[in-house]
Amino acid sequence: MRTAIDEILNPSCATCKELNKLFCGLSISDRDIFSQNKRKNIYKKGQVIYYEGNYPQGLFCIYSGKIKISTIGRKGKEQIVKFKGRGEVLGYRALLNDEPYNATATAISDCEVCHISKNTFLETLEKSKNLSLNTIRLLSNDLKESEQKLINLSQKPVKERVAEALLLLKKHFGLEKDGKTIEVNLTRREIGEIAGITTETTIRILSELSKEKILRLTDKKISIMNLQQLVKIGNNNSNI
Amino acid sequence: MRTAIDEILNPSCATCKELNKLFCGLSISDRDIFSQNKRKNIYKKGQVIYYEGNYPQGLFCIYSGKIKISTIGRKGKEQIVKFKGRGEVLGYRALLNDEPYNATATAISDCEVCHISKNTFLETLEKSKNLSLNTIRLLSNDLKESEQKLINLSQKPVKERVAEALLLLKKHFGLEKDGKTIEVNLTRREIGEIAGITTETTIRILSELSKEKILRLTDKKISIMNLQQLVKIGNNNSNI
DNA sequence: TTGGACTTATGATATAAATCATTGCAATAC
DNA sequence: GTATTGCAATGATTTATATCATAAGTCCAA
Secondary structure, three states: OOOHHHHHHOOOHHHHOOOOOOOOOOOHHHHHHHHHOEEEEEEOOOOEEEOOOOOOOEEEEEEEOOEEEEEEOHHHOEEEEEEEOOOOEEOHHHHHHOOOOOOEEEEOOOEEEEEEEHHHHHHHHHHOHHHHHHHHHHHHHHHHHHHHHHHHHHHOOHHHHHHHHHHHHHHHHOEOOOOOEEOOOOOHHHHHHHHOOOHHHHHHHHHHHHHOOOEEEEOOEEEEOOHHHHHHHHOOOOOO | OOOHHHHHHOOOHHHHOOOOOOOOOOOHHHHHHHHHOEEEEEEOOOOEEEOOOOOOOEEEEEEEOOEEEEEEOHHHOEEEEEEEOOOOEEOHHHHHHOOOOOOEEEEOOOEEEEEEEHHHHHHHHHHOHHHHHHHHHHHHHHHHHHHHHHHHHHHOOHHHHHHHHHHHHHHHHOEOOOOOEEOOOOOHHHHHHHHOOOHHHHHHHHHHHHHOOOEEEEOOEEEEOOHHHHHHHHOOOOOO
């Protein structure tokens, strides 16, 4: 019988189910298979969950914490591809293609991450209609985001890209109780890595947005004082 | 009974099956359902198969010809996202998400394109394990290409992007019998739209590559005289 | 508590690529 | 046969952003 201690050490996948778009709608028995074949691991801020180029051994599920997915581009410059938070799954693209990861996953806060073995996942995928339909939904949504980002990143000037990066952070991490401050601590360099621009340019754009009263910068925290205007600058189609 | 005329007017999906990654491995009965619920249409070069922003009514399958997928970015500038050829399927991302197309599909040569209705596809997807696993493979492969393109497009200088665009064309459309000339006619503007750069810059880069004896430019045709060098410039990871 | 390693900040300079402008050429229309 | 349009080609100019340089503030470790 499962005790409260068990639940803390290795939480049941049922606990996560509302958060997790991949496993929702799965049968009890399928969820039990996942619960029994996974382990929860701890990653400290800055630690790496998986490295670009390595082969996936399974699927990762975030139980708590925040993770960035990034790759090394030109001249060793890091490019942040996306963020993942509580309840989200990572590493499935590489797992499904049976290919090396093409990006590195790094904890940007302390994290608890479950790991489901490759065989467990792939066998269940073969059996479960719901799981494969959920996977299709997840992938096609990722594809949409990636294709949209492609256009944005290659065609928008830096100010719009920074605005967009901030909106992305807001969408993904939410706001503090004040309803204005983005609930994440990132350096200027990391924000630049989302927008694909240099640190110096990022700093300049941020202070420009601050002078325009669109943002307020306090310590590492960024508060959105004029969301409407920021959205207008980012003029982005979806990340409000 | 199907006659030869039937086959020309509305070819059986069985005919395409080796080419088509989505339908391969499907049961006879599933393939018959597709065969019976589709129509083959003709599109002349330059005609549009579907428009960005419109809702999908079904799935398109290329029986013959070449199609470009593009979107309108900044300042009305067109960005070519990818190409599709014989046997390939298009429009599934939007169909699966039940969202508007986020790009426009245009014939770049005369085409025959089959159309399978939305319901037929989605119902079969619910029923057929093979179809959903194939869909997953297709999507995860698209996702990989899109994520890779993201890094390339945003970080590489124009010369590398042009080299890459040419390699992409070679991969997708192949070479003529001489083993050097790319089997497609595109304007300089269109090549620029693949690489995300202006027409003038494209022309300059192409003539530079021509001076370096890497390319030979004759009329609209582009011949790759030094593939090794072109790959080195594109230093791309996968599109050889 | 001092030194080192980051991070923010800002100015000066360099540079890649866009934009603007012109010309010639080939294909198509009148 | 001439006008018109679209594309290739190239030069001159502009502009956005990267790069280089410096300084001050902050965090952490020894």
